[in-house]
Amino acid sequence: MMSFNDHYVIIGNGPAGNHAAKTLRKKDKGARITIISDEMIPYYYKPKLTGFIADEIAQKDLLVTSLESYKEKDIRVRLGQAVEQIDPDSKSLVLKHMETIKYSKLIIATGSRERLLPFMSGYADHLKFITSYTDVMDYKEKIQNAKEFFIFGGDLVGFKFLKMLNSMGKKVTILIYPNAFWPYNLTEDMLDQIFTSLSQFDVSIIIKDDISTIDKKDNGSYRIKTLKGVEKTVDMVFSFNGLVPDIDFVKGSGIDTDYGILVNEYLKTNIDGIYACGSCAQIYNPDMKSYSASIGWPNAVVQGEVAAYNLLGDHKVIESVGRKYFDLEGVKIKTTWWGDINDASQE
Amino acid sequence: MEEIRSAYLDETLDTVRAADFLQYRSKDLPTWCPGCGYFGIVDALYRACRELDLKQENIVTVSGIGCSGRTPIFINTYGFHTLHGRSIPVATGLKLAREDLTVFAVAGDGDALGIGGGHLPHVARKNINITFLLFDNSIYGLTKGQSSSTTPHEMKTSSHPAGNPDTPLNPIRLALAYGASFVARGYAGDPQGLKDIIKNGILYQGFSFIQILTPCVTFDKENRTWKNLKENVVDLTPRMEEKNMETAMRLAQNEPHGVGIFFWDKKRPHYQEILRNLNKGN
Amino acid sequence: MKDIDIVIEICGSAGEGTISAGEILSRFMSGQGFEIMSFDSYPAEIRGFGKCVAHTRISSNPIYSPGKLADVLISLNDNHAISQLPTLKESGILIYDSQPARPHEEDKSVAGRTKPGMISYGIPLNMLAHKAAGNARGMNMVALGALSALFHVDKDRFTDSIKARYGKKKQVVIDANVNSFLEGYDWAKENIKKSDPYSFEGVNLPEQKEKLIVNGNQLVAQAALDANLMFYAGYPITPATKIMEILSKELPKHGGTLLQTEDEIAAIGAVIGAGFGGKRAMTATSGPGFALMTEFTGLSVMAEVPAVIIDSQRAGPSTGMPTKTEQSDFNSAVMGGTGDCPRIVLAPADTKSCYEATVLALYFAEKYQTLVVVLLDFFLSNSIKNIDVPKKPAKKYRIANIAPKKEDLKDYKRYKITKSGISPRAVPGTPGGIFFSTGLEHNEYGRPDYSQAGHLKMTQKRYDKFNAVLVEAPAPEISAMGRGKVDIGVISWGSSAGAAREAVMAAQKEGIKAASFSSMMVSPFPEKALIKFADNCRKILIPELNFSGQFADFATCILKRPVEKLNFITGRPMASEDILQKMREM
DSSP: OOOTTEEEEEOOHHHHHHHHHHHHHHOOSSSEEEESSSSSSSSSSSHHHHHHTTSSOOOOBBBBHHHHHHHHHHHEEEETOEEEEEEEETTTETTTTEEEOOOSSSEEEEOEEEEEGGGGGGGGGEOOSSHHHHHHHHHHHHHHHHOOOEEEEOOOHHHHHHHHHTTTOEEEEEEEOOGTTSSSSSOHHHHHHHHHHHHSSSEEEEESEEEEEEEOOOOEEEEEEETTTOOEEEEEEEEEEEEEEEOGGGGGOOOBBBSSSSETSSOOOOOSTEEOOOEEEEEEEETTEEEEEEEEEHHHHHHHHHHHHHHHOOOOOOOOOOOOOOEEEEEEEEEEEEOTTTTTTTO | OOHHHHHHHHHHHHHHHHHOOOOOSSSSOSSTTOOOOOHHHHHHHHHHHHHOOGGGGGEEEOOOGGGGGHHHHBBBBEEEEEEOOOHHHHHHEEEHOOSSSSSEEEEEIIIIIITTTTTTTHHHHOOOSSSEEEEEEEBTTTSBBBTTTOOOOOOOOSSTTOOSSSSSHHHHHHHHHHTOOOEEETTTTTTTHHHHHHHHHHHHHOOOOEEEEEOOOOTTTSSSHHHHHHHHHHGGGGGEEEEEHHHHHHHHHHHHTTTEEEOOOOOOHHHHHHHHHHHHHH | OOOEEEEEEEEEEETHHHHHHHHHHHHHHTTTTOOEEEEOOOOOSSSSSSSSEEEEEEEOOOOSSOEEEEEEEESSSSHHHHHGGGEEEEEEEEEEEOSSSSSBBEEEEEOGGOOOOOOEEEEEEHHHHHHHSSGGGHHHHHHHHHHHHTTOOHHHHHHHHHHHTTTTTTEEEEEEEEHHHHHHHHHHHOOOOOOOOOOOOTHHHOOOEEEEEEHHHHHHHHHHHHTTEEEEEEOOTTHHHHHHHHHHHGGGGGTOEEOOOOSSSHHHHHHHHHTTTTTTTTEEEEEHHHHTTHHHHHHHHHHTOOOEEEEOOOOOOOTTTTOOOOOOHHHHHHHOOOOOOOEEEEEESSHHHHHHHHHHHHHHHHHTTTTTEEEEEEEHHHHHHEEOOOOOOHHHHHOOOOOOOOOOGGGGOOTTTSSSSOOOOTTTTOOOOOOOOEEEOOTSSSOOOOOOOHHHHHHHHHHHHHHGGGGGGGEEEOOOOOOSSSEEEEEETTTTHHHHHHHHHHHHHHOOOOEEOOEEEEOOOOOOHHHHHHTTTEEEEEEEEESSHHHHHHHHHHHHHOEEEEEEESSOOOHHHHHHHHHHHH
């Protein structure tokens, strides 16, 4: 049994982090457990964010657990605090507000954030994303008041958002990118299926096109021109082009990364005592001799538990097959995928 | 018989009227025991006021608790019978608020040196311009004969029937040590001599400390009696120097029955003068 | 137009300019027309780096209590600010240094201890202070600058206020402060995304009047000077010492004398001596000193000599907690001492009333020839409020001795029995007015008199005199909801009355029918008014800062009905939130 002085730190307050914490506490009553989250809200259902924007649900309905349940389990939650860097040599991490925390063992479960298309980086200021509660709180009121929207991309959240805007009576134009699900690519057939399914909604759909320019006008609205000459003036522009692991703070620490944190089949990184799980991790499959990435709640849950078990000395191996499929307008999208990012035709 | 008595009375009245200090004497009958030394003190006080021609309404007599506390009743001035040990602070406040008045503070030995002992150092070192009369009969008279701060060692009293275990304080040495600038001792059995000392005390612009040796005829029948005092009191004036601390201390230590002015710093400013000088500087 | 009511706390270590930052902030806000109330706390040690907190409440409406919790906490020193976090509201704002010289150890950072719901703004206070003036001393001004940017305070007006405050200092000092302020302001404007609702812009303010920014001690001293005080004797004791220090400078300028005595017994003795001499005199003390003065209070009442004692209450009993506020000297002030000893007691309810109470005290003492005790407390003595400049007292209040007429002096009876109980008083120096005063029971001439009839007559006289004061007493402060019965009547005294008043206003907004009652005159107590008030209340609540409910017991005797007690001895002033919570439960 672990001693009272052990301090297990989990970076990330999503499903992976929370299930890891729950598992750790169940198996080790004495250790100190701290969850660090850069958001100001306790553990919440990210998929429900779109409903929250439309005021279909209240903030309390977003939450998975209350703060009291953390207290009951004696888990310390640091909300609104971001990790600036990790120093494995001294087994400590520095928070953005300049506080140093020492850990015995570490689990990184920071999940993923919006992917900004490389050629769109010049327009980053004009684009809005919805990947977190913080984002939503920033624009919620603006979304409710705006009338015309432009969405480009087309990942899971994007379509959900589109349907929500539609139900709110907003005018929406969507430009669908094939590689919105990066690193997973939508095939021609998939795109056609999606197009057909979307046509039942009152939206403008643009396919097989690309954005040429986005200009912000003095009155705050945006004018968009596509390569094929389509022009639209809208109040808000949203980008939904998949997710990338949120791991910038890991760079330079000595932990191996690719676009996510590289872990073995036991979810352990190249450094002893440091684990990663959820959509921020790339997991090695010894049979396939390649790394898999995953998205989605169920994957995160199981990975969080496994990381916790293994941190405590167990040797559970994560399943090689992903948890589930997502349904995207009738198209089945896998939640786990393998291989090199550049090999975009993988299914 | 009647004739003789009325002649005696008439003669006494004539003498008293001739001395011309009746206006300082109140109508109330004294409650002090017959033969009490306090009568002599008060007599000297009347004479001093008369000779200085002080108006009664401009005099305040402040007393503490004890037989000496009754003093203001028998003197025809404004009077304030305060609390045990506290005639000095009250007299201080009164004088500082009313510089125009002549203020006497009177207290017994138990009152001034026991419970009131903490006030003496400060009224002396501040040099508050009041005249302080210490009615020293070395006993607590009003409460019927207990030891006081100046009761001699081993004397039998009602609180120490086997003999007083304590060593008495020396009031003159205390006053000198506290920095009083007018320190004198008088004797209740010598109204003229005491009158002169009191006069000088009143005239002195600063704190005048006057210890007065007086018997308690009711509760001290062996130590401080009229007989012992008469035999032992001696006028130290020829041996005294005006402003020599060592001489003063020596005489105070060695001559417990010596009377006269032990110390007299005529140049030292009194409290209000000091304040005025300091405030002028600002 | 909107309102604002915000509590800002600045927490730092001694020597970091915490208190002066609070003072600059409150002075500025007062000048802009806001009501301000500050209650700072200082470390116990004389030297060193103990914790300082500048606590200021700023409102566009009248303020009656300092506020229990803070809306904003500015941390100039994380170590100390951590212990101050519990008083930050759950949705409060924390401003902290985002770039300390080196990272804090685990849990030594105040930003790491915030609860969810709190908003944290990290500002590089240290870095900006160095940028402005080359050292860390301006951190407090950097913080004020950031605060101003965040809450839309006019930058130029604030810098004008800083220049006015430091006007007499060297230019380099003024510049350092102004530049630090501007660095904080500009940085915050550029870099911080505001996510709180507070703003000073566009607030509806009452008409501007010239205000005095003072604490209770300063007002007591000022009132005494305006009311003809001629003599002060005192002994240093927390929290009353400041009164003596102010008077030691000012009283001589008014022709009076100040005496620092060897102890409190000498102090009250001297006050009584001066009072006997016909001059207004006063002393100020706290619990332990007041206890020493007990014997003299009897003398003042028995010998009918005017005296005023200011008792600034601290936590007791005995030496207690000198820097904590409490209201536990009630019994001692109203009923202490031996014998049937009625004395006048005034308990001002807020800072501005400290002036009126002192004027009245000196007036009553002189006119009714007795002891008056004014009960303040640590909070009233030290908390700072901006108030309208008090009106100087009319002549009637400055000269009040009832002198004997010519006929009286023929056979002058100092303690003549009269209808009112007040005997015309000759002052020493008056020919024909010679009298004798004593602590013994006495007859009309002042001569000792132990007869049964005499003692009864004189005691009755002293009580008649005492009860006569009620006619001139200031009316109780009652806030009621129109006519008709209320569910809860809150009866309070002293500094608790402000919190009670606020609690009642808040309760009314929540639909609870409530009213509040407080009286500055506590002895004799306006019993009729109290009974009339209580008759309209279904339930009575009496909050006070003592353990046993001293005033509640006193009021129960008057009302002859049970009351609900609410007692706190936290050492902190009464909080309206706590009273409101209790009212909800009742």
